[in-house]
Amino acid sequence: MGNPALSTEGLLAYCRPGFEPDLAAELSHHAGALGLPVYAKTERGSAFVMLLGAPRETLAESIRLEQLIFARQKYALIDELTDLDIADRVSPVIDALGGKGRYGELSVETPDSDAARPLAGLAKSFGNALRPALRKRGLLTDKPNAKLPQLHVIFLSNRHLLLASSTENDRSPWPMGIPRLKQDSRAPSRSAMKLDEAILCLMTPAERLNLIAAGMQAADLGAAPGGWSWVLAKNQLHVSAIDNGPMSPDALATGLIEHIRADGFHWQPQRPIDWMVCDMVETPSKVAKRMAQWFANGWCRNAIFNLKLPMKKRWEETALCLDLFQSQCGRPVLIRARQLYHDREEITVFVHALK
Ligand SMILES: C[S@@+](CC[C@H](N)C(=O)[O-])C[C@H]1O[C@@H](n2cnc3c(N)ncnc32)[C@H](O)[C@@H]1O
The missing domain is CATH 3.30.2300.20 (THUMP fold)
Structure with a gap:
């Protein structure tokens, strides 16, 4: 006792x-x-x-x-x-x-x-x-x-x-x-629940209201088969879906998603956009650096991205990558990171540019 x-x-x-x-x-x-x-x-x-x-x-x-x-x-x-x-x-x-x-x-x-x-x-x-x-x-x-x-x-x-x-x-x-999210049977992939959970858990109700609105422009790096793009389209955002792999017809049927076959580490928007999301499977430091470039260049105001952590010392790697991002993003930002319930060997990061 x-x-x-x-x-x-x-x-x-x-x-x-x-x-x-x-x-x-x-x-x-x-x-x-x-x-x-x-x-x-x-x-x-x-x-x-x-x-x-x-x-x-x-x-x-x-x-x-x-x-x-x-x-x-x-x-x-x-x-x-x-x-x-x-x-x-x-x-x-x-x-x-x-x-x-x-x-x-x-x-x-x-x-x-x-x-x-x-x-x-x-x-x-x-x-x-x-x-x-x-x-x-x-x-x-x-x-x-x-x-x-x-x-x-x-x-x-x-x-x-x-x-x-x-x-x-x-x-x-x-x-x-553990948030109990219901899987939408129309979603092109189970990954859709990761972005749904990220929006619910990493953003406040006021941020969801102010930062996600119909007609906004978004890019989805590593988009195929289209779960995350589909979540953005569900919120009435226009999405450039970047992936050399095939997108699901259900995602494309939303009419709000344009599939662009390109490398997510090289593609950039022609003008600043509201949102960038990224689920590319790559080393976390490479992803963190590319995400920082997006903010340093003012290509997006908000982002949600995954850092895949297949290594042993995942806390150390996480701390390193978030430091790297912060030191290279070149502007004041709000950062929230969490291993979500639907994340396996990865964490999800929400970033909002404050200026
Ligand atoms: C985990 S899946 C993404 C799943 C997606 N978020 C969804 O909800 O359906 C990772 C994707 O990243 C893509 N990918 C990996 N490296 C890439 C790169 N350099 N450029 C573009 N896409 C890449 C792969 O083709 C793959 O489709």
Whole structure:
């Protein structure tokens, strides 16, 4: 059971299974820059990383979800409860909370790992048992209240769980940080969901409203078979689809996509355009440099591009490529990068030119 003397409090973040070393390196980098003497604890395939050794408030406030690339979700870690008696898992949770705090919502969940996913049914029934017990002690409001912290109970096995909390302005709005997007059967490729997710997760509602509008001009580098072009056309943008490969007839049937057989590393628009998106499979540094050229030359105001990361040290490569982009883009830009749920060995970057 959780032992306050051996406190496990700190920070907890979810990631894509297999990317724990990258998230651990990223979290350690940020903590190191802040001079926090913390260490990362994780297991490959577990889909989460704990950052331990500093008070959770300090960590939660100084490392925010929006600055993280490999984290899908981020919580303040309250405690770790092990060797639980399956006959009563409610009392240890109540004890661990120590009568402190008042929560506006309870979420009982699992990380997105092979080992923990089958515990989803248990998580649901445990939530039904815990909720009234928390309310009885005044630890949980009767009705959901987003202004108060949310309590998270995370099942790692039927005898092992983590307790954590989050605040409304520093957590993903989606359970486990995974947006549930419905695949549109008309989309020419599954990749279409990557761009849909990027627009949803990397842009604010105001940015979506102001930066994406009917009649805008876009270029899609590495466009075939046309999923991303199709998403842009769905938003009524005119698209130059650059690829030597064939485009799907469904994409071309939108009437808004012009297929141009050319090399995406050489093609450039004749005049500045609103959007450039790029999903070319190439070394990330080569892509980052070309993307920077687009901004340095003022060829586009906004971009969404992928950096493919087939190498081992993916955090280091990511940091290197984003530094490279920033140093070469020649203008003030807003950059947001994230490994999206639909990203496999890659991350997605949104860039908006500020001037
Ligand atoms: C992952 S696929 C793109 C999928 C596309 N985003 C979609 O939604 O359907 C990568 C594409 O990049 C193209 N590609 C790779 N290198 C390229 C280059 N130098 N110029 C143009 N296209 C390139 C390939 O032909 C391939 O069609």
